[in-house]
Amino acid sequence: xxVNCILSVDHLSMRFGGIVAVNDLSFTAERRKxxxxxxxxxxxxxxxxxxxTGFYKPSGGTMRLTHDDGRAIQLExxxxxxxxxxxxxxxxxxxxxxxxxxxxxxxLMVAQHNALMRASGLTFLGxxxxxxWRTAEKRAIDLATLWLKRxxxxxxxxxxxxxxxxxxxxxxxxxxxxxxxxALLCLDEPAAGLNARESAGLSELLLSIRDDHGASILxxxxxxxxxxxISDHVVVMDYGVxxxxxxxxxxRDDPRVIAAYLGADEEEAxxxxxxxx
Amino acid sequence: xxxxxxTAPTLEPASASRGSIAAFIFKKALISALVALVLFSLMIxxxxxxxPTGQLIxxxxxxxxxxxxxxxxxxxxxxxxxxxWWGPVGTVMVVPPKVQSALALARRAIAPLLLIFTFxxxxxxxxxxxxxxxxxxxxxxxxxxxxxxxxxxxxxxxDLGYVAFYAVGAYSYALLATNFxxxxxxxxxxxxxxxxxxxxxxxxxxxxxxxxxxxxxxxAFGEIIRLVIINWQSLTGGxxxxxxxxxxxxxxxxxxxxxxxxxxxxxxxxxxxxxxxxLFYLILALALLTNWVTIRLRRLPIGRAWEALREDxxxxxxxxxxxxxxKLTAFATGAMFxxxxxxxxxxxxxxxxxxxxxxxxxxxxxxxxVLGGMGSQLGVALAALAMIGGFELFRGLDxxxxxxxxxxxxLLMIWRPRGLxxxxxxxxxxxxxxxxxxxxxxEGHG
Numbered sequence: 001x002x003v004n005c006i007l008s009v010d011h012l013s014m015r016f017g018g019i020v021a022v023n024d025l026s027f028t029a030e031r032r033k034x035x036x037x038x039x040x041x042x043x044x045x046x047x048x049x050x051x052x053t054g055f056y057k058p059s060g061g062t063m064r065l066t067h068d069d070g071r072a073i074q075l076e077x078x079x080x081x082x083x084x085x086x087x088x089x090x091x092x093x094x095x096x097x098x099x100x101x102x103x104x105x106x107x108l109m110v111a112q113h114n115a116l117m118r119a120s121g122l123t124f125l126g127x128x129x130x131x132x133w134r135t136a137e138k139r140a141i142d143l144a145t146l147w148l149k150r151x152x153x154x155x156x157x158x159x160x161x162x163x164x165x166x167x168x169x170x171x172x173x174x175x176x177x178x179x180x181x182x183a184l185l186c187l188d189e190p191a192a193g194l195n196a197r198e199s200a201g202l203s204e205l206l207l208s209i210r211d212d213h214g215a216s217i218l219x220x221x222x223x224x225x226x227x228x229x230i231s232d233h234v235v236v237m238d239y240g241v242x243x244x245x246x247x248x249x250x251x252r253d254d255p256r257v258i259a260a261y262l263g264a265d266e267e268e269a270x271x272x273x274x275x276x277x
Numbered sequence: 278x279x280x281x282x283x284t285a286p287t288l289e290p291a292s293a294s295r296g297s298i299a300a301f302i303f304k305k306a307l308i309s310a311l312v313a314l315v316l317f318s319l320m321i322x323x324x325x326x327x328x329p330t331g332q333l334i335x336x337x338x339x340x341x342x343x344x345x346x347x348x349x350x351x352x353x354x355x356x357x358x359x360x361x362w363w364g365p366v367g368t369v370m371v372v373p374p375k376v377q378s379a380l381a382l383a384r385r386a387i388a389p390l391l392l393i394f395t396f397x398x399x400x401x402x403x404x405x406x407x408x409x410x411x412x413x414x415x416x417x418x419x420x421x422x423x424x425x426x427x428x429x430x431x432x433x434x435x436d437l438g439y440v441a442f443y444a445v446g447a448y449s450y451a452l453l454a455t456n457f458x459x460x461x462x463x464x465x466x467x468x469x470x471x472x473x474x475x476x477x478x479x480x481x482x483x484x485x486x487x488x489x490x491x492x493x494x495x496x497a498f499g500e501i502i503r504l505v506i507i508n509w510q511s512l513t514g515g516x517x518x519x520x521x522x523x524x525x526x527x528x529x530x531x532x533x534x535x536x537x538x539x540x541x542x543x544x545x546x547x548x549x550x551x552x553x554x555x556l557f558y559l560i561l562a563l564a565l566l567t568n569w570v571t572i573r574l575r576r577l578p579i580g581r582a583w584e585a586l587r588e589d590x591x592x593x594x595x596x597x598x599x600x601x602x603x604k605l606t607a608f609a610t611g612a613m614f615x616x617x618x619x620x621x622x623x624x625x626x627x628x629x630x631x632x633x634x635x636x637x638x639x640x641x642x643x644x645x646x647v648l649g650g651m652g653s654q655l656g657v658a659l660a661a662l663a664m665i666g667g668f669e670l671f672r673g674l675d676x677x678x679x680x681x682x683x684x685x686x687x688l689l690m691i692w693r694p695r696g697l698x699x700x701x702x703x704x705x706x707x708x709x710x711x712x713x714x715x716x717x718x719x720e721g722h723g
Contacts, residue, residue, distance in 0.1 A: 091595050100718075110593075111596050113581070116577075154707075157706070158703065
């Protein structure tokens, strides 16, 4: 069990003054699986994300990330950019945060910053145009091209990211996160604002990231069709605590989940949950 | 601009009557005139002066006031008519392909042509010392602009104290040369390194600041450096400055009438213009070095990280980019070029004092960067030419040249709010490089 789980969150708490956003939350995310974190608005999902990705320092609890080679990292001890650089945790944002004035290709090049910094000899080798730098840069462009092809944006590689349609921006942000070559990919509502066709495309992309790239995915999502279709494991939160977890089917039938989503009226809730699948 | 205009159909008021437009223009002009009347009634309408015994003498100047208000009235009508002629905001100009390709060619050709012309300036204007001196001045500001462009244009960090690094560079060279007799070519890199160190020192405390707060702290830093220079008399000579700074040598060969001078060695007659020409090419080389390094850096991960930082700092952190070192390198790089320019300034002048490093210099360099279009190398060069060269050009206009300057600024605000060259060129491309409109490019937040 321990070997198979990439992320284990234990007794995580996050308080903002008197408000307890996350209270004693424990869950695990398995390696090469898609774990979904769901819950009603204000349940504390994004706060959990911000703790895992180092944007918040948790008030208590531990988060252990175990890499393929058995190397374990306590995420709460790392801060800021080191979560991405050393722990290899990448994330996307609820409201898209691309670099709008840079092209799609440039966005993916920025994502490879740390690898390219090493290759450019901390800029000095790059400044004199050393051959090793040139090959590294070419490799980086190849990786970016590969991802542009995967998300179907190859023909818009040289367009400003801010000019792309909303759905394309969502996919580009995922591709940018993947260009950091992460072990754990955290997606904050990737299907928000997408139409049915785009959502289906997104599901396909996430499954292929899991299967072809061996990345583990942690997902916050409100679109139940996406959650139910692709998740291997679902954790349900409400008011900062975990109220249920299990396979999508188990969670869907859990009365506590239904109650959390739609108050006490279970029949109505069941109808909505089933229409989502 | 030639070509017809296409207006989005919704923007065109459906057969707006001429009468209502005329009434609108008239009303607007009337309001402008009224505001002018209130403003100028005290500024122009009444003239005050201290009399011979200290009492207050005042007299009225109503004709001048009336003239001014009338001018504002007429000007307002003219501006509105101009706007009407231009069409509503958002009008797209349809330029014929022939003109478009000609414009594109002109845009591509302007940089090389400008460069060739700059190289030929000392040849063409060999006899005109004034032009050569002006050229050196313009190139100094081009270099300062390019240096500050790294910090403000690329990394999006508003730095109001850039002159501090210019001062550090100048005093580094002046003190090292006068106290230890080090040559210009040894001092030049040292001045750059020292200025870069000061850049890092400034960078550390301001890392957490953004926007207005960053601007204020950098402004204070610029003033602190100047005050230290004024008050540390034993080292810097205080307000008296440092004099007798050695002139640069051509790799050890002095440009003097002496027997070991360049003129004697080449067997030509000595002329003081030789040194001016040498200085011209020296600053040209330094400026081009700045430009070359900046262009290279933009295509390296560090340069892309600077621009990404300007676009979105939070996203940078999520991608594992170390914000601290990225900001510090931007400060250090910009400061280093400022230091080089400072060393050049010291060797050109032969004398430096704190008066040369006032806030006005910082503001001028920042204005050049903003005017040129943040991040654009060519824009900055053109802006420096316009600001420094243009200012000299209008010297004949006396006190009115500030007025011309103000009018130019207002026109620029209306038509080019993001600087002369507002669009951004991508640093890497797969198929073809297409300029990114300034609407998408962020200005940075501090």
